[in-house]
Amino acid sequence: MPSDPDHVLDAIDGVVDEWETLSADAMRWAPPESKSPDLVSEVTEIFTPLVNAFSQALRPVGDAFERVLHAFDDDDDGPVRPA
Numbered sequence: 294m295p296s297d298p299d300h301v302l303d304a305i306d307g308v309v310d311e312w313e314t315l316s317a318d319a320m321r322w323a324p325p326e327s328k329s330p331d332l333v334s335e336v337t338e339i340f341t342p343l344v345n346a347f348s349q350a351l352r353p354v355g356d357a358f359e360r361v362l363h364a365f366d367d368d369d370d371g372p373v374r375p376a
Contacts, residue, residue: 330338
């Protein structure tokens with residue numbers, strides 16, 4: 294291997310050029326595209342927010358029903374306890 298500075302500079306330039314090429318390739322990389330969503334994922338995507346909203350809307354009804362049941366339970370003499 295020659296020891297002249299031009300050869301060393303040429304080697305460095307070659308390495309830098311190769312690094313720039315690889316770096317540019319890395320910047321162009323993109324993850325593979327996912328396949329189109331199937332019917333189940335589309336239905337899930339549409340109905341999940343609707344079901345959540347419906348359950349939140351019915352929560353006060355469930356709380357009121359629970360209060361009514363507790364009110365009936367409080368009116369009783371209590372559970373029969375074995376002697």
